[in-house]
Amino acid sequence: MAVSASALVALLSGSLLAGWVIGLAISAAVALHGARVASKPLGDLARDAERVRLADYRSTVPSGQFEESFAVTQALSDAGSALNASRFREESSRAELGSLLGAMAEGVLAIDAQERVLMMNASATRMVGLREPLAVGAQWWIELRFPELEQALRRVLAGHEVTPFDARAPLGDGSLLSLAINPLRIEGGIGGAVIVLSDVTAMRRLEQMRIDFVANVSHELRTPLSIVLGSLETIGDSGTDEESRKRFLEIAERNARRLHAIVTDLLDLSTIESQGDTMPMEPLDLERAVRASAEALRGAAQAKQVRLTLEESLRNSSHTVLGNAQRLDQVFTNLIENAIKYTPAEGEVRVLALQQGEQIVIEVCDSGIGIPREHLHRIFERFYRVDRSRSREMGGTGLGLSIVKHVVKAHGGQVEADSVEGQGSTFRVELPIHSPQA
Amino acid sequence: MTKQIEDDLAEINKRISHIGGLVEQALDKSLEALLERNARLAREVMNSDKVVDDLENEVEELCLNVLALRQPVARDLRVVCGILKINSDLERMADLAVNIAERAEVLSNVPPLPFRPDVTRLAATAKRMLRDSLDSLVKQDAVLAYSVWKADAEADKLYRELIGQAIQFMREHPDRIGDVMHLVGALRNLERLADHTTNIAEDVIFMVGGRIVRHHMREFGVEARLEPG
Structure with missing residues (x-):
């Protein structure tokens, strides 16, 4: 147990x-x-x-x-x-925001207080002439030397106001930029700046043309007017003899006529410009119209001993254009008159016609003094003179070619000039051929 | 201390690039005045020289301050010394541009001379050398600097050809010797301006690599070709 x-x-x-x-x-x-x-x-x-x-x-x-x-x-x-x-x-x-800035025509460049790039849009890149936008975070002045911007930025970042100003683009084609610089304000000071760039090349050129025009008009009108006034004063003077009075009367009349011609041309020009597309037009035979203008000047050519030749192509052809007979006569009279005026004795003025596709071309060629190359692109401007003293001696208002250009433009055509100095000039007027169906 | 010296050097670099931009602009305008017979542009250049002079003093003061207060060593020291030399080169170049403008003003009032295409080529070469030398400075690009030095041979050749043509023309048109001499003066100033751009290039190579290549450029060239970049 x-x-x-x-x-x-x-x-x-x-x-x-x-x-x-x-x-x-x-x-x-x-x-x-x-x-x-x-x-x-x-x-x-x-x-x-x-x-x-x-x-x-x-x-x-x-x-x-x-x-x-x-x-x-x-x-x-x-x-x-x-x-x-x-x-x-x-x-x-x-x-x-990115696509908005990218689509803007204005250039936008933002930088911080240390002048590092915050952003740069495509327009700004193109305007200053860079291939790629500046890298974000990089110092802008390493890739771009732009003294005007540098100076203005320094002032803006120091707290000063800078009014918008113009500067030439630092790289590339010499276009003119307008720069507006605004500070980026943050608490306790300025944290950077936004630069807005716009291309004002075309605008400034237009402004300059307007300024030149006003200056030219005043000058062109004042010259004959002062002569008229001076002559009248002399005529009214008790000491002036009868023969001098007569001479001064002639001078006054000649200059009053000149004044009248200039004012008429100016009014013409403004009518043509304001009419534009609404200029009354009808189908007409261009070659016949040119022949008529030329024949009317045959006397003037003979007086200057200049041979005026209407080429075969002009005499034996016929093209219909939609045009204003009176204005087209003004165009060809002007061109042929000029050709005769600037061709010395024994020289020749030829007028011809040729068809180029849908266009009919009228050429006025002379063997005159020619136009220097650097003036060629400006001769259609109002009051533009290749040689001021000589042109006035030759008469003319300085508006002829300007009228030619505007009339041709109103007809849907174009006019060009080509010249070799000392050998002669050629003016080409191209007008569209009128087809009744169209 | 390191940060301070970096800031100081950045400021100096910015100022010197500003001067460079002004010189570039003065050269552009004076050459356009010469080629386009534009007296207004020529006068613009003559009136703008003071800005460069003031800036030159500013840069020199900044450099001396850095040397005295920051005791730069190694590359920083080379940069400060290099810029001190380039600074006076640029100031001289601005003066040369003014000289060109002065000749251009005279030449705009006499009938044109027939050397325009070749003058245009020399002008383009000199402008490119100036642009590249300034770019090599702000970007510390020794290879670009070396290309400036190489371009100088081309500028010299164009200059000699033009002088030959000018002499020939003067023989044929003794009445225009005075006008041609003005053009020759403008060209000599342009050629000297191009020489100054090679000085800048040499200093840039010194700043970047610590080697004094002035008068020894040929040997450096071999190395630059062997190890590009």
């Missing part, structure tokens, strides 16, 4: 130990599993947070495992969506 009792104790204590061990093992396993189950979503959350940093806002945490982790996951995901939306808004508004 004692044996059995001690054996039982042994058995009992053995199984107790075994139970202990087993119990410990089981509880350890359970704890480990529990920990793993609980920490898995946290690991996922950490990965999610990392993805948020990388701007990927989709959550990978399976929802519903634990109440608390679900709440965190949800919050994270909401924050992600909100961030995503605001980033989208920001990106689309930046793209909008």
Whole structure:
């Protein structure tokens, strides 16, 4: 019995130990599993947070495992969506701004207080003559030498106002730019500047032409007027004898006529310009019209001993154009009269016609003094004189070629001049041939 | 201290590039005045010289300040010394541009002379040399600087050809010797301006590599070809 009792104790204590061990093992396993189950979503959350940093806002945490982790996951995901939306808004508004600035005709260049480039649009790049826009963050003056901008920027960044000014483009074609520079104001001072560039080459040229025109008109009108006034004064003077009176009367009359001619031409020119497309026109035989204008000047040519030749092509052909007979007569009279005027005795003026596709071309060629190359492109401007003193001696108002150009333009054609100095000039008038069906 | 010297050097670089821009503009205008016979443009150049003179003094003062207060070493020291020399080169070049403009004004009032195409070529070469030398300075590009030095041979050749033509023309038209001499004067100033651009190029090579190549450019050239960039 004692044996059995001690054996039982042994058995009992053995199984107790075994139970202990087993119990410990089981509880350890359970704890480990529990920990793993609980920490898995946290690991996922950490990965999610990392993805948020990388701007990927989709959550990978399976929802519903634990109440608390679900709440965190949800919050994270909401924050992600909100961030995503605001980033989208920001990106689309930046793209909008970019395309807006890119499409602008004005050039825009923004720089910070250290004169580093913040942005530069395509127009600005083109205007200053660069191939590519300046790199963002680079100092602008490394790629671009632009002294006027440099000077103005220094003043703007120092807090001074700079009124918009003109400057020649630093690289390239010598076009004229207008620069407006405004400071970028931030708290506590000036954080940079925005430069707006516009190409004013054409505008300034027009302004100059207008200024020249007004100056020329005043000059051209005043000269004969002063002569008239001076002559009249002398005539009225009691000490002037009869013969001088007569001479001054002639001078006054000649200059009054000249004044009249200029005013008439000016009015003509403004009528032609304002009529434009509405100039009354009818189908007419162009060659016949040119022959008539030329024949009327035969007397003037003979008086100057200049041979006036109407070429075969003009005498024996006929093309219909839609035109205003009186104005076209003015064109050809002007051209042929000029040719005769600037051709010395024994010289020749030839007038010919030729067809070029849908155009009929009338050419007036002379063997006169010619026009220097540098003046050729300007002779159709009002009052433009190749040689001031000589032109006035020759008479003429200085408006003839301008009228020619405007009339031809109103007819849908064009006029060109070509010349070799000392050998002669050729004026070509191209007009569209009229086809009744069209 | 390092940051301060960097700021100072950036400021000096900006000023010298500003002077460079003004010289470039003066040369552009004086050459256009010469080629297009534009007296108004010529006078514009003559009136603008003072700005360069003032800026030259500013740059010199800045350089001396850096030398005295920051005691630069190595490359920084070379840059300051190089810019001091380039500064006086540029000032001289502005004067040469004014001389060209003065001749251009006279020539705009006499009948045209027949050398326009060749003068245009020499002008284009000199303008390119100036542009490249200034670019090599602001970008510290020794290879570009070397190309300036090479272009000088072309400028010299064009200049000699033009002088030959001018002498020939004067023989044939003794009545126009006075006019031609004005053109020759303008060309000599232009050729000297081109020489100054090679000085700038040599100083840039010194700044970048620490080698004095003045009068030894030929040997440097071999190396530049061997190791471009």
